[in-house]
Amino acid sequence: MRLLLDVFSVVAIVAGAVFYLAGTVGLLRFPDAYTRLHALTKADNLGLVLVVIGLLPQVNGVLAGLKLVLVWLLVMLSSAAVSQLIARSARRQETRP
Amino acid sequence: MADFLQSAGAFVVLMVALGLVRVARGPGRADRMMAAQLLGSGAVGALLLFGAASGESAVFDVALTLALLSAFASIAFVKFALRQDQPLDDEEDAT
Amino acid sequence: MTTIASGVVVLLLLWLALWTVVARDAFLAVAGFVVYGLLLALVWVRLAGIDVALTEAAIGGGLTGALLLGAVGRLRGTEAATAAEGAGAGTRALAALLALGVTGALVLGVLMLPEPAPTLAPLAVPALPATGVGNPITGVLLAFRALDTLLEAIVLVIALIGVWSFAPDRAWGGRPGPLYRADPQGILAYLARVLPPLGIVIGIYLFWAGADHPGGKFQSATILAAMWMLVQMAGLADTPRTDNRALRFGIVIGPLVFIAVGVLGLFTAGAFLGYPEGWAKPLILVIEVALLPTLAIVLALLMNGPPARPWASAGAPGAGPLPGRHAIASRDRPTRSSDEGGT
């Protein structure tokens, strides 16, 4: 059982790391602020979700698990809203793509 | 397992670092505003991994605080950082 | 493995610091510094200072960053003028030499540190049970080095008085800072309604956890202050009137209770800030509870800056028609800022 959970964690966290990688590659490669923002928020959030899911079997105690989920919720919420705000201000100060 | 988590954390920090290098090049201010956000999701992920690696669940509290305050910093970016150079139509665009 | 993780953090930290110092303009420098401040939280975790990491994540990244960003927004093109006063190549070279010299001296100091390292932990740990708290840092802050913490609370209040004293006479007692406006149905207002409840829960949790685990009043107060700022930035609440009695009471309550407990110790335990046997934990709790509002209010007001908008100008008795130039200046400044305050 322990081994199975560990394997699950490793797989999820590696997948999360791949999404972080994808986010960074997108950030490096995409041509304008909007697409870069897209790469950043989508990929990094998926990365974080997978890391959280992967870590859930590794923590002991309900409180620690709750905190993990709360971290994820917070980041989701704020990054969804903040990326909107950033995109808006980008549109305001630059020419439209 | 701890070693794996540590290296995963290091990898995430590395990704954040590369992303920051790109963000630092700009060109617009919007790119720079992504920095706080990038560090928000990246450092939070790294903190969770480091915390689970050391088994110290209080690190999760740091991640919580960082998630909250990096959102705050991002908002301050958007709110304050546009000033000075251009006059704005003062309200948000219609949603 | 842990060294590699630390190495990556260190490289990123150094690059950010350099980038911040040599950045082209003030906005870029502050942007770099915000990220730098957030990253420092990672450094503290790696240095086994969870309490410090919490404080740094909250203050170093969040509050200081927002404070400096707010300042950048109000530089009004003063940068170009000072750029002409920039240090010449010779001065720069000398500055670089001096910086190298200081770094070199410090490195020598680090390499010659005594082994084994001096530490007070063996003194602090056995004394901890007497205080009734489980977190050694809370024990240090409120029992072994309580005087430092008392003075710190007083320093914060004095800093606030210092900030307020930059207000023009006519604005004294008024509301600080610009009036922020934003679309009440907009995304920012939405965030400012959703995040603060979460933030308050997290803040109070950290406060509660501080007795036995990392956390405590500083971290908690910072989060509460940030949430208050968020509500203000979204235009959902104005900054408080600085002549409000309840507000001023909140500002001084912490130090006053702290001093009262300290004087009490003079009679019951024979020393200023001494706790009588068995009473340490309840007294520490009393001090913490009294310090929390003080810290939260003072931190938020420090962010807000000096009073700028006299509340009496809206036709209150005694306000009268103001001298033209002042009236224009006073109306102009906050309004301009608020015009820019949309998101």
Next chain:
Amino acid sequence: MSVETLFALTACALVGIGLYGLIAQPHPLRKLVAFNIMGSGVFVLFGALAKRGAAAGLAADPVPQALLITAIVVAFAATAVTVALLLRLIESTDSASLAEPPAKD
């Protein structure tokens, strides 16, 4: 190299970087940012010393760590006062220059 030595050496470099910015950058806000970097270097150095003092079952010496928390909060307060001073300077002189104003009576 141990983690604490690594961070202690980094801290030395941070102090140097901050000091350079403090001298070389003309604008007061830039100086303030540089000073904060210098300050954080001092904090990290202090924190590394705290880590070296791990003993009695603790991961680090709690006394310097408690002082660090105090220091971070006080540094914020000092920064806030400086920002208020700077904004007042800009408001009253329309310039952020720290140069001696030309002598006049």
